Amino acid sequence: MAGYILKRLLSAIPVLFGITVIVFLIMALIPGDPATAILGAYATPENVAKLNRDLGLDKPLAQQYFIWLGNILIGDFGTSFALNRPVLDEVLERFNATLILAGTAFVLCSIFGIVAGVVSAANQYGLGDKAITFVVLLGISIPSFFLGMMMILFFAVNLRMFPVSGMWPIYGARDLSALISHLTLPALALAVVATGVIARLTRSAMLEVLRQDYIRTARAKGVPERGVIWRHALKAAMVAIIPVLGIQAGFVLSGAVYIEIVFQWPGVGRMLVDAILKRDILLVQGGVVFVAACYVIFNIAVDVAQSMLDPRIKT
Amino acid sequence: MIAFLRLLSRNRLALAGGIVMLCVVLLALIAPLLPLADPDVTNTAHRFKTPFTEGALLGTDHLGRDLLARLLWGTRLSLMVGFAAAMIAATIGAAIGIIAGYFGGRTDNLIMRGVDMLMAFPYILLALAIVAALGPGLFNALIAVATVNIPFFARNIRGVTVGIAHREFVDAARLSGMSDARIILTEILPNVVPVIVIAMSTTIGWMILETAGLSFLGLGSQPPQADLGSMLGEARSALITNPYTSVVPGVMILIIVMAINLLGDGVRDALDPRLKSGALSRPMAATLVNRTGPVPEPKGNGLLEVQDLETQFHVKNRVYKAIDGVSLHVKPGECLGIIGESGSGKSVTALSVMGLVASPPGVITGGAVRYDGTDLIGAPYKHLREMRGKNVAYIFQDPLATLHPLYKVGDQLIEAIRSHYSISSAEGRKKAIDLLRAVRIPNPEKRISDYPHEMSGGMRQRVGIAMALANDPDIIIADEPTTALDVTVQAQILALLDDLRKTRGLAIVFITHDFGVVAQLCDRVAVMYAGRIVEEGPTKAILDAPMHPYTARLMACVPELGEGKRRLEAIPGLPPVVDNLPTGCAFAERCHKSQTACRGSDIALVFDTGRAVRCLFPDNPNAEAAQ
Numbered sequence A: 001m002a003g004y005i006l007k008r009l010l011s012a013i014p015v016l017f018g019i020t021v022i023v024f025l026i027m028a029l030i031p032g033d034p035a036t037a038i039l040g041a042y043a044t045p046e047n048v049a050k051l052n053r054d055l056g057l058d059k060p061l062a063q064q065y066f067i068w069l070g071n072i073l074i075g076d077f078g079t080s081f082a083l084n085r086p087v088l089d090e091v092l093e094r095f096n097a098t099l100i101l102a103g104t105a106f107v108l109c110s111i112f113g114i115v116a117g118v119v120s121a122a123n124q125y126g127l128g129d130k131a132i133t134f135v136v137l138l139g140i141s142i143p144s145f146f147l148g149m150m151m152i153l154f155f156a157v158n159l160r161m162f163p164v165s166g167m168w169p170i171y172g173a174r175d176l177s178a179l180i181s182h183l184t185l186p187a188l189a190l191a192v193v194a195t196g197v198i199a200r201l202t203r204s205a206m207l208e209v210l211r212q213d214y215i216r217t218a219r220a221k222g223v224p225e226r227g228v229i230w231r232h233a234l235k236a237a238m239v240a241i242i243p244v245l246g247i248q249a250g251f252v253l254s255g256a257v258y259i260e261i262v263f264q265w266p267g268v269g270r271m272l273v274d275a276i277l278k279r280d281i282l283l284v285q286g287g288v289v290f291v292a293a294c295y296v297i298f299n300i301a302v303d304v305a306q307s308m309l310d311p312r313i314k315t
Numbered sequence B: 001m002i003a004f005l006r007l008l009s010r011n012r013l014a015l016a017g018g019i020v021m022l023c024v025v026l027l028a029l030i031a032p033l034l035p036l037a038d039p040d041v042t043n044t045a046h047r048f049k050t051p052f053t054e055g056a057l058l059g060t061d062h063l064g065r066d067l068l069a070r071l072l073w074g075t076r077l078s079l080m081v082g083f084a085a086a087m088i089a090a091t092i093g094a095a096i097g098i099i100a101g102y103f104g105g106r107t108d109n110l111i112m113r114g115v116d117m118l119m120a121f122p123y124i125l126l127a128l129a130i131v132a133a134l135g136p137g138l139f140n141a142l143i144a145v146a147t148v149n150i151p152f153f154a155r156n157i158r159g160v161t162v163g164i165a166h167r168e169f170v171d172a173a174r175l176s177g178m179s180d181a182r183i184i185l186t187e188i189l190p191n192v193v194p195v196i197v198i199a200m201s202t203t204i205g206w207m208i209l210e211t212a213g214l215s216f217l218g219l220g221s222q223p224p225q226a227d228l229g230s231m232l233g234e235a236r237s238a239l240i241t242n243p244y245t246s247v248v249p250g251v252m253i254l255i256i257v258m259a260i261n262l263l264g265d266g267v268r269d270a271l272d273p274r275l276k277s278g279a280l281s282r283p284m285a286a287t288l289v290n291r292t293g294p295v296p297e298p299k300g301n302g303l304l305e306v307q308d309l310e311t312q313f314h315v316k317n318r319v320y321k322a323i324d325g326v327s328l329h330v331k332p333g334e335c336l337g338i339i340g341e342s343g344s345g346k347s348v349t350a351l352s353v354m355g356l357v358a359s360p361p362g363v364i365t366g367g368a369v370r371y372d373g374t375d376l377i378g379a380p381y382k383h384l385r386e387m388r389g390k391n392v393a394y395i396f397q398d399p400l401a402t403l404h405p406l407y408k409v410g411d412q413l414i415e416a417i418r419s420h421y422s423i424s425s426a427e428g429r430k431k432a433i434d435l436l437r438a439v440r441i442p443n444p445e446k447r448i449s450d451y452p453h454e455m456s457g458g459m460r461q462r463v464g465i466a467m468a469l470a471n472d473p474d475i476i477i478a479d480e481p482t483t484a485l486d487v488t489v490q491a492q493i494l495a496l497l498d499d500l501r502k503t504r505g506l507a508i509v510f511i512t513h514d515f516g517v518v519a520q521l522c523d524r525v526a527v528m529y530a531g532r533i534v535e536e537g538p539t540k541a542i543l544d545a546p547m548h549p550y551t552a553r554l555m556a557c558v559p560e561l562g563e564g565k566r567r568l569e570a571i572p573g574l575p576p577v578v579d580n581l582p583t584g585c586a587f588a589e590r591c592h593k594s595q596t597a598c599r600g601s602d603i604a605l606v607f608d609t610g611r612a613v614r615c616l617f618p619d620n621p622n623a624e625a626a627q
């Protein structure tokens, strides 16, 4: 197993390398003079020249890339112009908040999605199945930012059950209960779409598995239906579900951008949008590379989980 | 195409989605012709008029602009952008996918590596990076959304192309000297278009959402121009005071995306042949029972008694009579063989006993199955469950498919016991090892933690047998347990079963298509054809002198143990389809002795001195014996 994990980690190196190339190339697309783009139209020529030198933009593209890559590898993502602070510090702080939000949403959507899908498949064409199918359809069709706004309106403004926005109370203790009450609405809003997708997939994977011969074997030996569904069928269905969980984690991370804006959550997504509007290119570059790298690592964890579940995968 | 549309329209949800979508698109198209207020004219004197007020059906926004007009113009913009993004992504993605799939090798490798890299990003990061580089704006948002969706199309289309690129008609085109470009355009493209359509129909909703999302973030359409996303984004600041300004564009997005999703699902279902036949129904815990006729009285024949059993498959409007009035019985310690071609109903008979026929589509429509006198058909599920494995156990064909691939064989054995008795894990382990030893698996202490795929076919089937023995059942129903095995292993397994029967006093019902197996193991045999028993009697008597012409044919074909495969071609013709049986003898089509009388009316199973036969002109056993 350790060998397999190591092998997967090594295989991630070219992917990580590719990510930096792609991000670098996209940034190289910036029309005109990047320094002017960054500093704005009213920048003095001296400032522009200085920035060009700082960024190494007076050198050929390939050389620029390797300088940038070398800096990243030692943890130097440059300095944000708008915030006047090292990019990495800002990203790490913001990523922490995103991780809390997206992580909670991911756990929620995995649990709700799988349970809903299993219940739906086990009662195919029954009332529960139809109800779940309808809710799921609604869930995957509603834009998460709109849902978030409606949740604020209903649960926070009308019912006053939760705070309207933010991660911490402005006054008062920053303890767990404060975090949970601030986290509930955004995490739910973020989880809804992925819950729908996972529920759908779980349902069809379960239906596929339930027709297999080994399910009939389980029934023939007298395993109670609960065990047939939750032990035999779900375990086999997980082989199809786990990769989708990995993909959905990416969607949750993506959706977090909207939710962070709607709920004013101090995460990395809101940071990126602000940075784009302020043309804070280095912050965008650093944030994107950092989050994408984390996502790659996460997907390795998904692969490892898959290999632990399925003994037929050669490790 | 027409068939496709008909299929699509039969799906009511898809139809509803299609109609809604049509209305939305029409409204968006004719928006310029409608008597609407100018969507961009601000009028601060009339800010935040609530809906249904004079002159503003949906109210006005924070700048006093008419919301209805903005909604329709915004919808127009959102649909256009989403559709354009889908088209661009589909075109470029398909081109990349076709090139990678068609040329293969190095090209393929290089392209797919790049695609994988792009897919390693959470999609919005890539979109944000592109917008960051190009600057905010609707057109740039469109490019960003299209770009992040290209890998999805490329990968899908490549997969399909690879499948087509090596088919005969492509090879033929190549040999005839057509250029690659022409082959791609005339041979490959027409075949991948349906896949492109499916992929588009399932992603266009997403693309509308994504562009709306970017606009919502302020990175898409810029004021005063507004799509649905930026309307929602602008309304956000007034969310609490004037929620309707948010609700109007938000609900519109919801309606559009939902309609597209419904339509997309419908398109996929209509184009995916697997779903067409309704094959994706899950079997229920026990076969449905719907007996219309009276339940036969018990006759007290043996331990297990099947009486006039009828099991049917109801598929759409058609009824397949898989078995039609089958009666059998087996005594303790006895082995009964059921023999017939595939489709004769022998497996359905076996599975009906414990309600294991997949349902839907299976329905038991008549007869009774008595275990020790009590009827099991229509018994509550709980009762049936308790008897499964404990009183009547099954051994199935092909243990690779019938053992759970993700559990160790030991755990599957222990579970069989634990489903009926609560025992500790240590006890369970000990019993599992004993069971493996009983079926002569060498080194059971180690084998217990093997997964099924780590064992040989013969060993796996031994596990299958051990599992059937786990709770000391009285009856084992073995459904072609040796068919998937090679001849020597087959013989070993048969010897093992025979041994177990003798030492444990088991009753065995043995389903097979192989007379060699019957000869070796069974005391009595029943021959099935088209869902009915056509001959029954002691094995020796039937082997010596078959009375039914079908039995004679079946025997003539397989003299040797284990060579069952060739038998099918040896009998001329095919068994009749059981949803449309001819009147009279079902075998008449293939029978060399058939006469007009045979096709007249139903032929009864006639009993005589311990044997039974369903034939008007049976071979005379005594005459043949005399020869």
Ligand code: SF4
Residues within 6 Å of the ligand: B548, B549, B550, B585, B586, B587, B588, B589, B591, B592, B593, B594, B595, B598, B603, B614, B615, B616, B617, B618
């Ligand atoms: S009833 Fe007639 S057709 Fe049928 S098996 Fe007997 S002889 Fe042949």
